[in-house]
Amino acid sequence: MDTNTSVFAVTNADNDDELEWIIEPTDFMLLPEEENTYFVKAKQVYTDRTIDCFIGIMTPERIAETVIKKNKDGHAAVAESIYEQENSVIPAVASNCFGDYTLYYSKENPQIGIDILIGGLYNATNKNTVAEDLGYILRDENRVEEAIEAFKISEEVGPSSEYVYLELSRLYKRLGMTKKQSEYERKFKKKGGIE
Structure with a gap:
C-alpha cells in the first residue's frame, strides 16, 4: 500500500483473504460517507507509542473489523x-x-484520537460528525469545557440529533451552570427529545 495515501477504496473483495482484495488509492482526507469498504491508515495505540497500520472500515455505518499490520x-x-x-x-x-465515537477512543492514550479528530475538523465536510466524535471522547475523559466547545461546533452547523442538546445540558450541569443547563434541556425537548 502507498504510505502517502490515507484512504484506499476496496474495488474487489471476492477473496476470503483481505490481503488479496483489490484496492485503489483515493485522495480522500477523511473517511467518506458513500457506501463502500475502505482500508484507512490507522494507529495501534500503546500508552507510550503508536504503531502504524491499516484498518478496514465499511461505510456509511463505520463498521471496523480488520486490521492490516506487519507480522x-x-x-x-x-x-x-x-x-x-x-x-x-x-x-x-x-x-x-456518523458512527460509534469509540472508533476513535483509545483507552491507552485518548489524546491520540483527540488529536486526529481535531486535525480532521479542518478538512471535514460534515463538521458536526467530527465535532460530536470529539465531544463524546472529551466528555468521557472529563474534559468538560473542551467537550462543550466540540458540541457547540456541532450545534452551529446542525447537530446529528437532539441528543447533542442533552449532552450540552448535562455538561453545563457538571459545571454548575444551571441557566445553561435549563436552556439546553429546553432545546432538547423542543426538538422532540425524550429521556
Missing part, C-alpha cells in the same frame, strides 16, 4: 480481527460519516 518479525503483512488486538486500533483520519 511480529516486521516483514510481512497480516490481516487480523480488530477484536483480537491487545491494544486499541483507531483510524488516523477523521470521518465524514
Whole structure:
C-alpha cells in the first residue's frame, strides 16, 4: 500500500483473504460517507507509542473489523480481527460519516484520537460528525469545557440529533451552570427529545 495515501477504496473483495482484495488509492482526507469498504491508515495505540497500520472500515455505518499490520518479525503483512488486538486500533483520519465515537477512543492514550479528530475538523465536510466524535471522547475523559466547545461546533452547523442538546445540558450541569443547563434541556425537548 502507498504510505502517502490515507484512504484506499476496496474495488474487489471476492477473496476470503483481505490481503488479496483489490484496492485503489483515493485522495480522500477523511473517511467518506458513500457506501463502500475502505482500508484507512490507522494507529495501534500503546500508552507510550503508536504503531502504524491499516484498518478496514465499511461505510456509511463505520463498521471496523480488520486490521492490516506487519507480522511480529516486521516483514510481512497480516490481516487480523480488530477484536483480537491487545491494544486499541483507531483510524488516523477523521470521518465524514456518523458512527460509534469509540472508533476513535483509545483507552491507552485518548489524546491520540483527540488529536486526529481535531486535525480532521479542518478538512471535514460534515463538521458536526467530527465535532460530536470529539465531544463524546472529551466528555468521557472529563474534559468538560473542551467537550462543550466540540458540541457547540456541532450545534452551529446542525447537530446529528437532539441528543447533542442533552449532552450540552448535562455538561453545563457538571459545571454548575444551571441557566445553561435549563436552556439546553429546553432545546432538547423542543426538538422532540425524550429521556
